Amino acid sequence: MAGDSTRGAYRPTRAFVHSGRMTDDVAIRVRGLQKTYGDHVAVGGLDLDVARGECFALLGPNGAGKTTTVEILEGYRPRSAGEVTVLGLDPRRPTRDWRARVGIVLQSTGEFEALTVREVINHFALYYPAPRDPAELIEAVGLAEKATARAGTLSGGQRRRLDVALGVIGRPELLFLDEPTTGFDPEARQEFWDLIRQLSAEGTTILLTTHYLYEAEALANRVGVINNGRMIEVATPATLGGRATAATVVSWDARDGRQSVSTDTPTAQVSKLSAEFGGEVPGLTVARPTLEDIYLSMINAGKGEQ
Ligand SMILES: Nc1ncnc2c1ncn2[C@@H]1O[C@H](COP(=O)(O)OP(=O)(O)OP(=O)(O)O)[C@@H](O)[C@H]1O
Numbered sequence: 569m570a571g572d573s574t575r576g577a578y579r580p581t582r583a584f585v586h587s588g589r590m591t592d593d594v595a596i597r598v599r600g601l602q603k604t605y606g607d608h609v610a611v612g613g614l615d616l617d618v619a620r621g622e623c624f625a626l627l628g629p630n631g632a633g634k635t636t637t638v639e640i641l642e643g644y645r646p647r648s649a650g651e652v653t654v655l656g657l658d659p660r661r662p663t664r665d666w667r668a669r670v671g672i673v674l675q676s677t678g679e680f681e682a683l684t685v686r687e688v689i690n691h692f693a694l695y696y697p698a699p700r701d702p703a704e705l706i707e708a709v710g711l712a713e714k715a716t717a718r719a720g721t722l723s724g725g726q727r728r729r730l731d732v733a734l735g736v737i738g739r740p741e742l743l744f745l746d747e748p749t750t751g752f753d754p755e756a757r758q759e760f761w762d763l764i765r766q767l768s769a770e771g772t773t774i775l776l777t778t779h780y781l782y783e784a785e786a787l788a789n790r791v792g793v794i795n796n797g798r799m800i801e802v803a804t805p806a807t808l809g810g811r812a813t814a815a816t817v818v819s820w821d822a823r824d825g826r827q828s829v830s831t832d833t834p835t836a837q838v839s840k841l842s843a844e845f846g847g848e849v850p851g852l853t854v855a856r857p858t859l860e861d862i863y864l865s866m867i868n869a870g871k872g873e874q
Contacts, residue, residue, distance in 0.1 A: 575860030576829045594653070595620045595742050595773040596641060603636050603797075605733055610636045612797040614650070620741075623774040625766070625784035627869055628794035630678035634777045635746060637794070641775070642744055643673055655742055668696060671740030671772075673748055674733050685711050688719055696738035708766075710759050724751040732760065744771045749783060761786055781860040793863065795870045811860035821851035 603611040611633040618624045626634045639645035640652060643659035643666075652659060657666045680688045687707060691700035694740035700756060706715050709729040720731060728751060734745060745764070749757045764787055768774060778784055784791050785805040806812055816834040820827055820841060831837045834854050840841040840851045859864075 574664060574716075583666060586752045593620050594618075595622070595655060596624075596775065597651070597653040598637075598641070599651040601637065601640065601652060602648045603633070603640065603645070604648045610797055611640075611647075613673060614794070614797065614799050615798060616774060616792060616802075618773060620773050621768070621771050623768050623776065623787050625788035626776055627778070627781070627791055627863060632794045633797040634794055636797075638746060638775065642670065650763060656859060660709045662727045668738055669741045671735040671738060671743040673735035673743070673745045679719075682718060684716050685722070685730060686715045686732065689737060692734050692737050697844055698739055699737050700739060702737070705733050708763055710756065716745055725753055725756045726751060729756070729760070732763070736763075736767060736772075740772065742775070745766065745776045747777055749777065749778070749780065757783070781858070781863055785859045791859075793866055795867055800866060800870065805859050807865050808859065810863045811857060811859070814857050814862070817853075817855050819851070819853045819855070820849045826851070 589719075594617060596616060598614060598616040599618075601614040602609070605679060609615055611838070614633070614637060617692050626637065628634050636645060640647045641654050641659055643662040646660065650675075655669055657663065657664060659666075680691075683691070685706060686702065688704045693702050706712055709732055711726060711729050711733070719727070722730060728748065732745075732748060735745070748764075749760055752760060764774065764776075768787075774787075776784070776787060790802060791805055791808055793800045793808070799810060803809070813830055814831075815830040817828055817830050818834050818837045818841070829837060838849065838852070838854065840850070
C-alpha cells in the first residue's frame with residue numbers, strides 16, 4: 569500500500585443526503601486505466617466492469633496492481649490515464665454524498681486505540697445519515713464479548729472485525745474489501761463470509777481483493793485476474809481459465825501401486841474401473857483442478873511470456 573495514497577487519513581464527513589443516485593446497473597466501469605510511477609507501469613490499460621449487487625474478486629500476485637487500482641476507484645490515488653466511473657461519478661472528483669455511499673475496509677486503521685469497541689462504532693455511526701444499529705453490528709461482526717474492550721487491546725483478527733464494522737456502518741452501496749480476512753482464524757473467516765454474504769443478499773456491491781483463492785470461490789460471483797497491471801481474464805470461479813472443461817484426474821490404488829489418468833470422461837473411466845474391480849475401486853479419487861491450480865497456471869504462463 570502506502571505510496572501517494574491519502575486514504576489512511578480518511579474521515580467520513582457529516583450530513584449526506586442520498587439524493588441523485590444513479591439507477592443504472594453498473595457500479596464500476598473502468599476503461600484503459602493506467603498508472604505509472606516514474607518509468608514503472610503499475611497499471612497498464614486495465615478494463616473492468618462490476619455490476620450493481622455483484623461480488624467481484626480481484627486476484628493477482630504481489631505487485632500486480634490490485635491495490636493501486638482499488639485506491640484509484642476509491643478516490644484516494646490519482647490515475648495517469650483512462651476512464652473511471654464509480655457509482656456514476658469520476659472518483660477523481662469525489663463528493664460528500666458519494667463518499668457516504670462507498671464503504672472502505674482499510675488494511676488496518678490502527679487508530680482510536682484508547683476508545684472501546686462500542687465507543688468507536690458509536691462514534692463512526694454519527695457520521696452517516698442512516699447508520700446500522702451499533703449494537704446489532706457489534707454482534708454481527710462477532711465482537712459482542714469485546715464491546716467494552718479498548719481497541720488497542722484487540723487481537724489482530726478482532727481488530728480486523730472492527731475495521732469491517734467501520735466499513736459497513738454507513739450501509740454503503742459499494743464496499744471495498746482489501747484482503748479482509750488476513751490474520752483471521754478459520755472460524756472467524758467463516759463468520760466474516762456469512763456477514764459478507766448477508767451484505768451481498770441485501771444488494772451491496774462488493775469489490776474484494778484477496779490472496780485466498782478459496783475465499784474468492786466462496787464469495788465472488790466473478791473473479792478478475794490481474795498480472796503486471798493488466799486484466800488477464802474475467803470469469804466466474806467455476807469457469808476461469810477453462811476450469812469447467814479442464815480434464816479431470818481419476819486416481820486409484822492398483823495392485824502395482826497408485827495410478828492416475830487425466831480424462832475428459834471421468835464417469836466412463838470410473839465405470840470401467842468399477843467393472844475391472846468388480847465393484848468398489850480402492851483409493852478412488854476424482855479431482856477437477858481447483859481455482860488455485862488454474863490461477864497458478866495462468867500466472868506461470870504469464871511469466872513465460874515476459
Ligand atoms: N507510490 C509508489 N511508487 C512507486 N511504485 C509504486 C507505488 N505504489 C505501488 N507501486 C508499485 O506498483 C506496483 C503495483 O503495486 P500494488 O500495491 O498495486 O500491487 P498489489 O497487486 O496490490 O500487490 P499486493 O498483493 O502485494 O498488495 C508494484 O510494482 C509496486 O511496487
